Amino acid sequence: MSVAHRFEDEVPPLVERLLRELGEDPAREGLVDTPDRVSRSLRHLTEGYGMDAADAIGDALFEQDYDEIVVVKDIPFYSLCEHHILPFFGVAHVAYAPQGRVVGLSKIPRLVDVYAHRLQLQERMTRQVAEGLETVTRPAGVAVVVEARHLCMEMRGVEKQGQTVTSCMLGCFRDDARSRAEFLQLIRRT
Ligand SMILES: [Zn+2]
Numbered sequence: 003m004s005v006a007h008r009f010e011d012e013v014p015p016l017v018e019r020l021l022r023e024l025g026e027d028p029a030r031e032g033l034v035d036t037p038d039r040v041s042r043s044l045r046h047l048t049e050g051y052g053m054d055a056a057d058a059i060g061d062a063l064f065e066q067d068y069d070e071i072v073v074v075k076d077i078p079f080y081s082l083c084e085h086h087i088l089p090f091f092g093v094a095h096v097a098y099a100p101q102g103r104v105v106g107l108s109k110i111p112r113l114v115d116v117y118a119h120r121l122q123l124q125e126r127m128t129r130q131v132a133e134g135l136e137t138v139t140r141p142a143g144v145a146v147v148v149e150a151r152h153l154c155m156e157m158r159g160v161e162k163q164g165q166t167v168t169s170c171m172l173g174c175f176r177d178d179a180r181s182r183a184e185f186l187q188l189i190r191r192t
Contacts, residue, residue, distance in 0.1 A: 013041035047082055050119035055134025058113040062106030063139065071181065073097040073188045074110040083154050084121035092150030092165065094128075095189040098135055099142040099174050099181065105135070124150050124168050132170040143173030145185045 014037035021028045021036065028037070075095040083090050094114045098105075117130040132146040147169045156163060174181045 011041055013044065014038050017041065046119070047080070048120050050116045053116045055113055055116065055138045058116045058134070059105055059109045059138050062109045064104050064106070065102060066100065066104040067102065068100050068104055069142070071097055071099050071184055071188070072104065072107075073185065074107060075189045077111045077114050079111075079114050079118040079148075079150075081118040081120075081122045081124075081127060081150075083152060084123060086154035086158075087121065088152075088154040088157065090122075090124060090150045090152040090154070090166075092148065094131065095145075095147045096131060096135065097145040097175070097185045097188070098139060099144075101140060101142045103139050103141070105139050110135075124148055124152075124166055128168040129170045132172050136172050141173065143171070143175040143178075143181060145172070145175035145182065146170045147186075147189060 017037035017040045018028045021033060026033060028034075073095065074097075075093075077094045077096065078091075079094055080089060080091040082088065096110050096114065113134060114131055117127045117134065128146050128148045131148075132144045135141070135146075136144045147167065149165045149167050151163070152166060154160075171182060175185060176182070
């Protein structure tokens with residue numbers, strides 16, 4: 003790769019400056035590689051920018067006459083809150099009621115990651131996962147419940163612990179109490 007085309011990463015010098023502002027010595031042994039590491043890790047944790055549900059699901063979409071609820075539960079995710087750039091993390095439960103098209107099950111966690119890997123609000127992430135799945139699969143309905151801990155609340159002492167639960171119900175899960183009840187029953191802890 004020629005020098006002219008090499009990607010110039012502007013994050014490491016910013017991190018180095020941040021370390022200095024915080025009272026650190028970026029030259030000390032333990033911190034020498036930190037700016038590069040922080041840059042790589044932040045790039046990874048925000049790689050969802052520029053991707054959408056169609057990218058996550060790819061060609062893993064199959065014509066199939068199956069109209070029972072499909073649930074993938076306890077999908078672990080890690081995201082960053084947009085207010086503090088601190089982690090919030092937990093599990094997502096995703097369900098949909100197919101209407102002629104089913105999606106490869108391994109793509110659902112990938113879908114969650116696309117929306118988790120950016121600066122987020124839990125409420126918005128929940129809705130984006132639901133709407134993304136709806137857009138790509140055109141199902142009878144989509145239901146998403148997200149349970150998360152927010153380190154910006156716990157570490158700063160705003161709230162010691164506890165889960166924040168958000169949900170988004172679309173189509174039959176919003177309109178039909180029985181579909182919604184079936185979904186909530188399926189994700190209930192035993
Ligand atoms: Zn926050």
